[in-house]
Amino acid sequence: MQSTETLIIGAGPSGLALAYGLNHDYLLLEAENSVGGLCRSIHSHGAIFDIGGHSFHTPHRDVYELVQTVLDGKLYEQTRDARVYTHGVLIPYPFQKFYDLIPDPDVVRECEEGLTQTLASGGAANFEEYIVRKFGSGIARHFMLPYNRKLWARDISTISCEWISERVAAPKGTLEAFDTSGGERRPLQHGTSVAYPSQGGYEEIFRAIAARLRNVALRQRVTAIDAEHRTATTSDGNVYHWRRLVSTMPLPILLCCLQDTPHELITLAGELEYMSLRVELLVANSPLLHAPQRIYVADPAVPPHKIAFNHHSSDSLRARPHHGIMAEVSCSPMKTVDQEAIAPLTANFLTRAGILDSPQDIIWSGHIIVKHAYPVYTHRRPQIIAEIKEYLQQRDIYTIGRFGEWEYINADKCMHKGLALSHALNKIAAVSHSPGWLDDRRPAP
Ligand SMILES: Cc1cc2nc3c(=O)[nH]c(=O)nc-3n(C[C@H](O)[C@H](O)[C@H](O)COP(=O)(O)OP(=O)(O)OC[C@H]3O[C@@H](n4cnc5c(N)ncnc54)[C@H](O)[C@@H]3O)c2cc1C
The missing domain is CATH 3.50.50.60 (FAD/NAD(P)-binding domain)
Incomplete structure (x- = not known):
């Protein structure tokens, strides 16, 4: 022994x-x-995938130094380019800061009006109530509620608010700096600096x-x-x-x-509750140079809530002839998903969003199941x-x-x-x- x-x-x-x-x-x-x-990471059909979209960013100096040391400084850093697909357009992420770019004036007005009626979010009894108090009824209705119901795959009033300050960005007009000098994580924004190994996968x-x-x-x-x-x-x-x-x-x-x-x-x-993921792995026949790094989608008719374009994680991945895409679909006993439809519906959506020329641009698809993906804060x-x-x-x-x-x-x-x-x-x-x-x-x- x-x-x-x-x-x-x-x-x-x-x-x-x-x-x-x-x-x-x-x-x-x-x-x-x-x-x-x-x-x-998973290497398949000329693409490199992670288990859902991964990038490196940390407020912890000891961790930053550890990663720089072991990779011998070979860390590729870039600005985060994440979008939300909503009302037929791609706007920067998060919705609550960029909803005024939506072309429908009624939606923008509802979001603005809701924001003027927000209440102190500190008094919220659960995540659902937090969303309405913090962002108002317009932002809640047009993105935050449908997106989070889709992501968490359950009744979000059963979720507490203890994790929110590190993950959910504040609305438009609130200054939030991403702190890299130690202390707690702050929610990622469009424009936050993120990193990835210069070669290979995460x-x-x-x-x-x-x-x-x-x-x-x-x-x-x-x-x-x-x-x-x-x-x-x-x-x-x-x-x-x-x-x-x-x-x-x-x-x-x-x-x-x-x-x-x-x-x-x-x-x-x-x-203890957890959320599982089915990560659909798709290979596109070209480098998709104009795709962002991430797209978030609240529409329940589009299976994934998040799509990560992994070959925008580093220049070495960008240089590959094909592009690896990961579409994250959350699963729980409370949510029914037609598993077979995920890949074709995702390819159709990417075509509609202007990322692919046609669904036939996807030359291979597979998937992985991640049983323990997200712990749920009941x-x-x-x-x-x-x-x-x-x-x-x-x-x-x-x-x-x-x-x-x-x-x-x-x-x-x-x-x-x-x-x-x-x-x-x-x-x-x-x-x-x-x-x-x-x-x-x-x-x-
Ligand atoms: C979709 C998604 C996106 C994410 N995005 C990011 C991101 O952008 N950036 C980021 O930094 N993090 C991200 N994360 C989080 C990150 O992946 C996890 O926080 C991290 O991997 C957890 O590390 P861990 O060591 O605690 O657990 P794990 O990574 O789960 O490792 C546990 C290990 O224990 C092993 N193990 C389990 N049971 C046994 C056993 N009985 N005997 C021996 N070995 C066992 C497992 O095989 C595994 O290797 C993301 C996670 C998900 C699901």
Whole structure:
């Protein structure tokens, strides 16, 4: 049996950054045959796709420096060009700042009038109410409500408001600077600076981190964890002994792997909601030089809510003879989607929007299903997470990451959290190895 001081489950951005920052013995186990998690890329039919549109932007200096270091400065930076397709035209994103470019004067007037009647959004009881209070009835009706119902694939009054300040841009007339000097993320805007590896797909960042690590074991899916004897067993029967365990796998799956978890806790974790994605991968027969980087669509007749033109992520992708497009379609038990119609309807839409000359410009299509794509902030989420974390930390099991903490965070924040946890664990390891200390100590939660 192999023993390690810190066993990490999952070589996504969180687990990789944690391993990168550790200065003591660790082992990183990854279920798949490559690293990167949700930031992996797919090479097919001359195109490079990510798992939905990915770009790099961070307010965290430690993460920016880490990425610049591992990529040896080979990061391609450009201005974000995102659009909203609405009322037959493409306007810059977000809708709430650029609705006055819509050619229909009645729509513009409704949006303007609604904005003059907005209420303090601080009093909103849920996301649906927030939208109407913050943006007024016009913007809510013409974009924000249909778009968010389509994106979240559920009744959005069941969603809380705790995540909004980092994700939803303010309306026209409000100054918002994208902060890169540390602190919290701000919503992306048309014109925000974004980055991508100069060569290859988004996963190159994570392959470059992994290349600097010593102990990464691929194709090692953890299926059972014994907290009392501090072991983890993989699907092929390997057993690893650990002193401390850090998991980045989805919390409900972790609890099912853990022996003797009380039934009530497993039931509680089952209440955590998530949104799944079907990402349609399309290859266009030419470079699509005039397409923006992203298009957002609220119209329920167009299956994807977001379409990412991946070959505008870097000059090296732009130079390819074909163009890789990712169309994101959210799925949940509350939403019916005709799966077979997604590719043709998307090609028709792109033709209508003037991006393709004809639907026949799409020369290949495929798709991937992402079961855990977005954690959903239900009203009970904070209480459920707190209970689960307390149970796990009593057993020297820590969790980080998008589904390790059930937080709507991007890869940069995952890396920031991984680095922060590595510093805390390094201190504990130093203390527990020094003479006179027999007991391990846990970092502050
Ligand atoms: C559509 C979409 C768009 C996004 N856009 C962006 C963006 O523009 N920029 C950005 O920075 N981020 C973006 N993100 C978010 C980013 O992809 C995630 O935040 C990030 O990948 C989460 O990292 P993680 O390490 O927490 O988890 P993951 O990436 O999910 O990695 C977890 C890893 O654990 C492994 N694992 C799971 N179970 C086991 C097991 N039992 N044993 C061993 N290994 C296991 C998995 O195989 C996986 O490799 C986007 C996400 C989505 C879905």
